[in-house]
Amino acid sequence: MDSDRAPVRLYPYQRTWVGDQARYKIARFCRQSGKTFSTTLEIVTSVLDAAAAGCRERWVILSRGERQAREAMDEGIKRHAYAFQAAFSEHSYDWQGAGATYRADEVVMPGGSRITALPANPDTARGYSANVFLDEFAHHQDSHAIWAALFPVVSRPRLKLRITSTPNGITNKFHEIFTATDSVWSRHSADIHQAVADGLPRDIAELRRALNDDDIWAQEYELQWLDEASAWLPLQLIMSCEDESAGRPDLYDGGPCYIGVDIGTRRDLYVIWVCEQVGDVLWTREIIARQRISFAEQDQLLREVFARYRVVRCCIDQTGMGEKPVEDATMEFGAHRIEGITFTQPTKLTLATQGKSIMESARIRFPLEDFQLRSDLHKLRRIPSATGAPRFVADADGSGHADRAWACFLAVNAAADPIPTIEFMSTHHRRTTYTSIGRF
Secondary structure (H helix, E strand, O other): OOHHHOOOOOOHHHHHHHHOOOOEEEEEEOOOOOHHHHHHHHHHHHHHHHHHOOOOOEEEEEEOOHHHHHHHHHHHHHHHHHHOOOOOEEEEEEEEOOOOEEEEEEEEOHHHOEEEEEEOOHHHHHOOOOEEEEEOHHHOOOHHHHHHHHHHHHOOOOOOEEEEEOOOOOOOHHHHHHHOOOOOOEEEEEOHHHHHHOOOOOOHHHHHHHHOOHHHHHHHOOOOOOOOOOEOOOHHHHHHOEEOOOOOHHHOOOOEEEEEEEOOOOOOEEEEEEEEEEOOEEEEEEEEEEEOOOHHHHHHHHHHHHHHOEEEEEEEEOOHHHHHHHHHHHHHHOOOOEEEEOOOHHHHHHHHHHHHHHHHOOOEEEEOOOHHHHHHHHOOEEEEOOOOOEEEEOOOEOOEOOHHHHHHHHHHHHHOOOOOOEEEEOOOOOEEEEOOOOOO
């Protein structure tokens, strides 16, 4: 395929990638550098070339989640088809796997070639005999199991395999393939510096200042492999808990909610973290973060949260200036729902250990690709004190001292206690009584 005849502009590193016709190829590209855009261009061009030759091709795109699969189809495949003025039909359907049902988006191109986009998992990886594009493979959950299911399918003669991603630590299959020394794979790499040098319009200095996290910058933009030995919450663990349905108040389904509140008034953030319990999983429904607001404004924000959600328990940072907010909240919402937590090193260790444990057991969900949140969770470090006892620190920067992380841990702690009988006043002023429903 001649990448120079593409109907869209490609930067040199993209042209090199698209023009490489190796059967197996893998690319390590930085964030927002056109990984999916350029690879879907290759796919569309390939099926149009097949149609011109009187042949058909089958392609499957496996993305991290349903939203990413839809974006690969809408912003990639369909966009390129329109640019080529190629007629196509499209439809979506439920793809039934062994343990769940997944949304599949599909287009049928001229000549009968088909392109299907699905969320990646061992079920969908095993479900097709086709050319495959693994989009952001380093961020797929259980990438080794996906690989074990997928590779026998694409090992048939003439089937192609395309893999792109930014790095995500060193324990996934993407890292293993990219760093291997074989000559089978064609390997491509473009960090932010090369991409900008090739013409990508980005202000590197501004991006780095705005991101404000050296480790995330090193991984997402400079493509470094991080083992993160000093991070309490490794990036890979944080990202494994992200979901496109988290962080959306509109998806609140009326279940019991748990709140963590980290108090701050000047430099530090004031953060309210709301989790809804759905089965044994805590779904983050809302994160409110404000800086330099008065105690009265803080009280009003908390009052509005209690009105929007069925709050079972709320843990508030009672350290220092937190004494009065805890006292006021207890008076307004009741001692059975409000618990003040004084931050000491032993208390912090308990909270942080509890928070990490629930993440490792995949029982909490965070908003997808929220870089401020990732930074707050990731910046937390556990170091020994002068006496040898562990203590937690975070870089003091404009975004506070990992305030979102501590609010999260407080919400998790709130969910760890038995659920009392509570009275809930809805925003429609209908008084309802909820009884104990178990333990998280």
